Amino acid sequence: MIGIGEAAPGWQGSIEAKAAFTFPVRCPKLACRAMTLRILRLGMPRHPREGTRIGAVRRPPRGVRKEDYAAQDWFDIWYPELSPSAELVSRAQIAESEKAWRAFVRAFRAEMKEPAPKRTLDLLAALSHDANFSIGCYCEKESRCHRSVLRELFAERGANLA
16 A cells, blocks of 8 residues: 555656655644744733743733733743843833834844844744744733734744734
């Protein structure tokens, strides 16, 4: 019996011809699902295939016990290294004009060019093709949150974004 993705026994033709006469490779149901990186607001209900939720925030949620972070849909892993510095968080919170927001974005992008965050972004972008996971922050509006900048940075690295 010829297996999936195999040519007939004793095939003597070229590699190109062999490829044309092989049976199609069938994917198991779970293996063929697209893997993605989701950018989201922490504390919101989880997506069914969301995977591990990473909290890219400077501080954990107030009044929530550490053992309840995941159960309350905050995050599974706290990773403040992908959040703006405390100084930049303050600047973002008071950025009312478009000019002030653009200044925050430039400064945050500069922070993300440092070796450790840059390597983390590269790693997570690569992993987005093989695993489901999400990264989030508490801000209500993504357009005025560092999540929007992270989304751009991941897209620039070829991440598979949901």
